Amino acid sequence: MDLQQNDFDRLLFFEHARKTAEAAYSSNPLDADNLTRWGGALLELSSFQSGDDSIKMVKDAISKLEAALEVNPSKHDTLWCLGNAHTSHAFFTQDRETAMGYFDKATQCFQQALELAPELHLELQKQMASQQASQGTTSASNVKAPKKKKSSDLKYDILGWVILAVGIVVWVGLAKSHGPPPPPR
Structure with missing residues (x-):
C-alpha cells in the first residue's frame, strides 16, 4: 500500500509541475528552464x-525539450x-x-551533455565505481551468485537512471522557479 501511495504522490x-510549467509558458514561451521542467x-x-x-506523452516531452x-x-x-526521453521512446x-x-539519438544527446558538462561525467563515474565496488563485496560473500546479469536487468538499470535523472532535473527546476520574490520597487 505504501508503494501505491508513493506512486500517487509522484503522480x-x-x-503539478506540468501544470505550473504550462502556465508559465503562456507568459514566457522562451524560458528554456521552464520548457525543460515541462518536458x-x-x-x-x-x-x-x-x-x-x-508514447504520445513521451513525444510531447521530446518536443518541449527540443524547443528548450x-x-x-x-x-x-x-x-x-x-x-x-529518446531512451524511453x-x-x-x-x-x-x-x-x-x-x-542513437539518445547517445548523441548524452554525448553532447557530456561535452558541455564534463563534471557531470566525473560524478556519474564515481557513483558507478562505488556501485560496482559495493556489488563486488556482496557477490564475493555469496558464492552462489550468478556471474552474468540478465539482459532485463540492464533495462531496469537504464530505466532507473532515466527516472533519477529526470527527477533531479525537475527538482532543480522547481527549486529555481520557487526562489525568493523580487524586492518591491
Whole structure:
C-alpha cells in the first residue's frame, strides 16, 4: 500500500509541475528552464500511462525539450533529459531498427551533455565505481551468485537512471522557479 501511495504522490507532484510549467509558458514561451521542467514532467508522467497515451506523452516531452534547446542549445541538463526521453521512446517501440534509431539519438544527446558538462561525467563515474565496488563485496560473500546479469536487468538499470535523472532535473527546476520574490520597487 505504501508503494501505491508513493506512486500517487509522484503522480501528483509531476502533474503539478506540468501544470505550473504550462502556465508559465503562456507568459514566457522562451524560458528554456521552464520548457525543460515541462518536458521532464511529461516524461515522468508517461510512466503512469499505458500504450499509445504513454508514447504520445513521451513525444510531447521530446518536443518541449527540443524547443528548450532551440532557445538555449548549451543546456546540458536539457540534453540529458532529451536523451532519457529518446531512451524511453526506444523502449516503447516494437520495431528493433526504429528503436535503435532512438537509442542513437539518445547517445548523441548524452554525448553532447557530456561535452558541455564534463563534471557531470566525473560524478556519474564515481557513483558507478562505488556501485560496482559495493556489488563486488556482496557477490564475493555469496558464492552462489550468478556471474552474468540478465539482459532485463540492464533495462531496469537504464530505466532507473532515466527516472533519477529526470527527477533531479525537475527538482532543480522547481527549486529555481520557487526562489525568493523580487524586492518591491
